[in-house]
Amino acid sequence: MTQSNETHQIDPCTLVLFGASGNLARVKLFPGLFRLDSIGRLPAELKILAVGRQAVDLAAWRADIKTMLDAKFKKGYDASAFERFIARNFYHANPPTDPDAFAKLKNTLSDERIFPQNLAYFLSVRPVDFAPVVESLANVGLTQEDKYWRRVVIEKPFGTDLPSAQDLQKSITKHLKESQIYRIDHYLGKSALQNILLQRFTNTILEPIWNNQYIDHVQITNTEMLGVGERTTFYDTTGALRDMIQSHILQTLALTAMELPKDLSPDSVRDAKIKVLEQIRPIPVNELNKHVFRAQYAAGEVPTSDGKTEKVPGYLEELARDNNGEKVDSVVETYAAMKLFIDNPRWQGVPFYIRTAKRLHEADTCIAIRFKKAPLQINGGQNQNWLIIGIQPRECIKMEIQSKIPGLDIKTRSIQLDAANRLPEDDTVDAYEALLLNLMQGDNSNYLHINEAEAQWRLVDPVVKAWAADKTSVYQYPAGSRDPEASKVIFESEDQFWRYSIELGGDK
Ligand code: BG6
Numbered sequence: 001m002t003q004s005n006e007t008h009q010i011d012p013c014t015l016v017l018f019g020a021s022g023n024l025a026r027v028k029l030f031p032g033l034f035r036l037d038s039i040g041r042l043p044a045e046l047k048i049l050a051v052g053r054q055a056v057d058l059a060a061w062r063a064d065i066k067t068m069l070d071a072k073f074k075k076g077y078d079a080s081a082f083e084r085f086i087a088r089n090f091y092h093a094n095p096p097t098d099p100d101a102f103a104k105l106k107n108t109l110s111d112e113r114i115f116p117q118n119l120a121y122f123l124s125v126r127p128v129d130f131a132p133v134v135e136s137l138a139n140v141g142l143t144q145e146d147k148y149w150r151r152v153v154i155e156k157p158f159g160t161d162l163p164s165a166q167d168l169q170k171s172i173t174k175h176l177k178e179s180q181i182y183r184i185d186h187y188l189g190k191s192a193l194q195n196i197l198l199q200r201f202t203n204t205i206l207e208p209i210w211n212n213q214y215i216d217h218v219q220i221t222n223t224e225m226l227g228v229g230e231r232t233t234f235y236d237t238t239g240a241l242r243d244m245i246q247s248h249i250l251q252t253l254a255l256t257a258m259e260l261p262k263d264l265s266p267d268s269v270r271d272a273k274i275k276v277l278e279q280i281r282p283i284p285v286n287e288l289n290k291h292v293f294r295a296q297y298a299a300g301e302v303p304t305s306d307g308k309t310e311k312v313p314g315y316l317e318e319l320a321r322d323n324n325g326e327k328v329d330s331v332v333e334t335y336a337a338m339k340l341f342i343d344n345p346r347w348q349g350v351p352f353y354i355r356t357a358k359r360l361h362e363a364d365t366c367i368a369i370r371f372k373k374a375p376l377q378i379n380g381g382q383n384q385n386w387l388i389i390g391i392q393p394r395e396c397i398k399m400e401i402q403s404k405i406p407g408l409d410i411k412t413r414s415i416q417l418d419a420a421n422r423l424p425e426d427d428t429v430d431a432y433e434a435l436l437l438n439l440m441q442g443d444n445s446n447y448l449h450i451n452e453a454e455a456q457w458r459l460v461d462p463v464v465k466a467w468a469a470d471k472t473s474v475y476q477y478p479a480g481s482r483d484p485e486a487s488k489v490i491f492e493s494e495d496q497f498w499r500y501s502i503e504l505g506g507d508k
Helices: 023-038 058-072 079-087 101-109 127-139 162-172 191-201 232-236 239-257 266-278 285-291 315-321 431-441 450-469 485-490
Strands: 014-018 047-052 089-093 119-123 150-154 181-183 215-223 292-298 300-303 309-312 335-340 352-357 364-371 386-392 396-404 412-420 475-478
Touching: 014 023, 014 101, 023 058, 023 079, 023 431, 047 101, 058 079, 058 089, 079 089, 089 101, 101 127, 119 127, 119 431, 127 150, 127 162, 150 162, 162 450, 181 450, 191 239, 191 386, 215 239, 232 239, 232 315, 239 266, 239 335, 239 352, 239 364, 239 450, 266 450, 285 292, 285 335, 285 450, 285 485, 292 315, 292 485, 300 475, 335 485
Parallel strands: 014 047, 014 119, 047 089, 119 150, 150 181, 215 352, 292 475
Antiparallel strands: 215 364, 292 335, 300 309, 335 352, 364 386, 386 396, 396 412
16 A cells, blocks of 8 residues: 555556546546546656557547546546646557457557556456457567566456456466556545555554454445446346455455554555455355345335435346346346354454445445443443444444433433544545556555455355356345345344444434
8 A cells, every 4th residue: 555645656657548448448547547647646758558449540539538538527627737638648459350459559559759668558348358468468578577567457357256267367377477467446446445444553442442342243335226227238147246245345344354464565455355355254055044135126216316216117127128128037136235254363253244235225335333232231221332434425434322311310322423534625536546546656455466356256156156046036125225124134133233324323
């Protein structure tokens, strides 16, 4: 983890963007690079070489970049920053039918007057193309690190299960060292996620209570109000478990549960995360229904930004819509919840409940920690303490404690200490901006190590398989509703409940 991005030296380099006309590049990468440039974070010599299948001339490509920026920065942007940025951009056509395409790419890049020779390749391409692109680059010598560094960014997902992740790893490590591989989990680029580790370990008061002596259970939640939208083809071969839990949620759990790293170097941070991920107890496949729960959204109503509600179709209807109106029988989950245990002295016996869903009643990503019962119980028992770290939409830390209700009676109520982790004047940095900067700095602490990717697949694979094989109909929840009642089956004790929102008391 680079302690100060501001002062960290970035070598002159060329960013080679495969899939440059795709959605990620248009919505995140070009606008992100432009913003970094506008605030003076790109090295003066940096060049961006977009690689696409179609032949596009440079003027047309630069005009296209302008449309991307116009779409993103609706309030406009600084003209001189734009001139500087646009001059960094070049285009190279790499038609898949051309056997010499990569030799030609090498030839283009060899012009040292334009392109600095440290090369970072960003593969925003179909996952099946990750290994072939790396191989083609290697075949023409473009991954070779002699005088200059060569780095490759692999977008999510890294494999679709453990064997495919291992196959991909095997293919790319024929040509690349681990230090050259940057596997993306964009959640690690979010400042709120990076804050988990810092908030835990730069304060004295949290660490002593962060263990099984004080903590009853932990909930890690990521819910969205949005549905699958146009991504039905992708989603129906993926599901919530692989889409969110295998990646973003297990990474959030790792940051919540890891031990203090030796220092903030990429190796130490990732070692500590790997360790805790590998200590998660495998889910017993013969008792799946006590540990995991899945469901699918049906038609329903969701709140809109103007305070009204909107009727939305169910998942199966969306699948049929994109299948020429024909019904598709799918058991793919849009809601997934899991109970996990971590076998180490700090966490022995503490359940971690993790869940994710599309089309729930609220969009909320947070870590909610419930503490054990207090030594003094009055009036038949009061609420337990909660500590909540809000990730999005609100970045905050909250503590719920008991306090006497002023007056003649001995009664308590929950009050909340509520602090914003983000102040109105703070800069809003997109996760991809942070990750692009880390890539150029050679800091891979916010990228996944292969052992993390593998540990994550190892954990979810048996459940993915069991769910795919079980064709009995999946529990349906109306879009816009709360967690399905039946999901509570995974709770260890009757007084546990899904914590909603970050408002006081949650609602039981
Ligand atoms: C992506 C998933 O990785 O993360 C999407 O494929 C999901 O399904 C998205 O919506 C959530 O990311 P964020 O940054 O909007 O919380």
